[in-house]
Amino acid sequence: MSGRIPEGTVFQSLGEGDPRHVAGYRLAARLGAGGMGKVYLSYTPGGRPVAIKVIRPDFAQDAEFRRRFAQEVHAAQRVQGLYTAPVIDADPEAAQPWLATAYVPGPSLAAAVNEHGKLPAETVLLLVAGIAEALQVIHGAGIVHRDLKPANVLLAADGPRVIDFGIARAADATSLTSSGVTIGTPSFMAPEQAAGAKVTPATDVFALGLVATYAATGRAAFGEGTSHGVLYRIVHEEPDLTGVPERLVELVTRCLAKEPSERPSVAEVLTICQSANAETVLRRPEEWLPGAVAAEIGTRKAAPAPPVAPPPPAAAPAPSVPQAPAAPPQPFAPPAPVPAPEPTAASAPSTPPPGFGPPPAAYGAGPAAAPTVPGAGYGTPPAPAPVPAPYAHPVSTPAPESGSALTPADPPKRRKRGRTIAIAVVATLVVGGLAGGGTYYALADRDKKNDQGATVTENSDSGAEQPVEPPAGDPAADPGTDPAADSSDSPGEPVPADPVEDPEPATHKGINLVSGYHLTFGDDPLRPVNDESANDLYYDSGLDRLKVPDGRLILLRNGQKPDLATCRSETRYAENLGLDGISKGAMFCVLTDTGHVGIVTYQGKSPESDPSQFVTVDVTTWLNAVEAVQPTS
Known part of the structure; x- marks a missing residue:
């Protein structure tokens, strides 16, 4: 972009380190910037603004972070809700991992x-209801924010709009966090997070109560101070709800248990919001925010224009060439035909592409004049090019004598001329082959066609090649070509077999695959068995993985069509799939060693109480x- 962004706007000019x-943005x-990286404004090729988060270099160097980041991004791309900023790329x-989300022209709640x-109670109820709907979609994709x-x-x-859902998990348990780097904001953590216990969707509900308290009072429910002090109060003390409006007390108190x-649950949060205020549905979105906050949205809509690439430097003008003055116009008269000069070995140009006659002459530099040869260019007519040989050879041949069969002939005699040319050229090649012993083998490429359509076939007695005309109406112009093949097919190309109909799919819903049991796709009915003789899909609870010991597994990406054609064409093969990296609804192909294909949709694991x-x-x-197929070994 040209120039710097004016001071006082919400957009910051790019610095030297930016x-x-x-990628292509x-x-x-x-x-802005956060604990995991910096955020930039960019645009799609169609001109839509996007926010691009570039991860910090120190996180990018951690292999465990990269693994988790890839898993979370893949899961986040499946989240498509009205109150979330979708991940679009x-x-x-990358050397520095990044992700792009839709740009939201509005301030953060913190800003x-x-x-x-603080915000009015009505706004806070609408805020909490919107966040709760966002959490429903996020949790439905198997993600905890x-x-x-x-x-x-x-x-x-x-x-x-809720952003950055699930990304914080990528930094958990990396070498950076173990060395003292904190991911997340202590004032908005749940007790189980502070204690290092298991994180569940209920963790986000606790955070929602903290966000509601902050929006309604302008301060954190467990105060400020050092992170250790705040986390201790979150685990052991009660929140300070002073100043929370009466209509919000039940909501906040229950969320902060x-x-x-x-x-x-998130659904119960929505019910509490609707009970506290019948207008929680965003029916008039232009009025849901206080005027001062709404005014900021207008300033953020006026985003800087997308940068325009500088135009390429103009090519240097060609040096001017003095032109002779044009001749005065003359009445048109058909020119008399002039015999074409005969070519000589010294003046003959290089051989043109097969099947073409003499190249058109360039325009002359002198005054315009009537053409001297019908159809030729203006100026002095060029010497006609020799007719090409039937096919290019890797050896040179002597130039034909003047007046030979390569002299251009009138169009009506073209076929006779073609035969004469072929005989003359072949005779020349025979002489050259006999004179140069070793060059014969370079010429013995049998079954070729010249540009007149004759088939050249090797003579097994003498080693010379003779032109042979194909019989009239014979579709087999080349030996080895299927006579039934279309004339557009290349010589020697096999005729495709008739298409085979795809087998009918069979769908099996709600199969509970117990650890140590197997599925064999050819079984009818399809049900788990404790038999390893045909092991197409296996669940290992100890490693928390689904395995395909005797075949191949392909995890489908977001947007890939789950069908037989995709499974046949995709080649990102694997042998097993860790369940900690996928969410409910994830799909993968299984190609078995017996030729069966299956698309498996993961619907979740057994509860801990089972x-x-x-x-x-x-x-x-x-x-x-x-x-x-064979296993990937």
């Missing part, structure tokens, strides 16, 4: 409260749909 491009401005494998103070805080809630004209099991350990899957199978 990149100018991320040109950066227009910097939007990402590259976890709005810091600049304008883990870092729900005011900075990750953006205030748009039509409601809140110490025990996760005592907190309301004495049995199993995964629930839906399976669609196509029997004998591919060639038998």
Whole structure:
């Protein structure tokens, strides 16, 4: 972009340490920075603004972070809700990993409260209801946000937008966090996070109560101070709800219960909001925010224009060549035909492409004159090019004598001329082959066609090649070519077999695959068995993995069509799939060593209270749909 962004706007000019491009995105401005990286404004090729988060280099160097970041980005791309900023692009494998989300033209809740103070109770109810709907979609994709805080809630004209869902998990348990780097904001953590216990969707509900308290009072429920002090109060003390409006007390109190099991579900949060205020549905989004906060949205809509690449430097003008004055116009008269000069070995140009006659002459530099040869260019007519040989040889041949069969002939005699040419050229080649012993073998490429359509076939007695005309009406112009093949097919190309109909799919819903048991796709009915003789899909609860010991597994990406054609064409083979990296609804192909194909949809694991350990899957199978495959070893 040209120039710097004016001071006082929400967009910051790019500094010396900021990149100018991320993958194919040109950066227009910097939007801010956080614990995991910097955020920039860019645009899609169609001109839509996007926010691009570039991960910090120290995180990018951690292999465990990269692995988790890739998993979380893949899961986040499946989240498509009205109150979330969707992830539209990402590259976890880049030197500095990055992801792009839709740009939301509005301040964060943290910025709005810091600049304008606490929000009215009606606005807080609408805010909490929108965040709760966002959490429903996020949790439905198998993601726990883990870092729900005011900075990750953006205030748009039509409601809140939750961002950065699930990304904080990528930094958990990396070498950086173990060395003292804190991910997440202590003031908005749940007790189980502070204690290092298991994180569940109830963790986000506790954070939602903290966000609601902050929005309604302008301060954190457990105060400020050192992170250790704040985390201790979160675990052991009660929140300070002074100043919380009466209509919000029940909502906040229930969300901030110490025990996760005592907190309301996201659906119950929505019910509480609707009971507290009948207008919680965002029917008039332009009025849901206070005027001062809504005014900020207008300033953020005026985003800097997308950078325009500088035009390429203009080519240097060609040196001017003095032109002779044009001749005065003359009345048109048909020119008399002039015999074409005969070519000589010294003046003959290089051989043109097969099948073409003499190249057209360039325009002369002198005054315009009537053409001297019909159809030729203006100026002095060029010497006609020799007719090409039937096919190019890797050896040179003597130039033909003047007046030979290569002299241009009139169009009506073209076929006779072609035969004469072929005989003359072949005779020349025979002489050259006899004179140069070793060159014969370079010429003995049998069954070729010349540009007149004659087939050249090797003579087994003498080693010379003779032109042979194909019989009239014979479709087999080349030996080895299927006579039934279309004339457009290349010589020797096999005729494709008739298409084979795909096998009918069979769908099996709600299969509980117990640890140690197997599925064999050819079984009818398809059910888990404790038999390793035909092991197409296996669940190992000890490693928390689904395995395909005797075939191949392919995890489908977001947007890939789950069908037989995709499974046949995709080649990202694996042998097993860790369940900690996928969410409910994830799909993968299984190609068995017996030629069966299955698409497996992961529907979740057994609850911790169940004495049995199993995964629930839906399976669609196509029997004998591919060639038998071998394990990836």
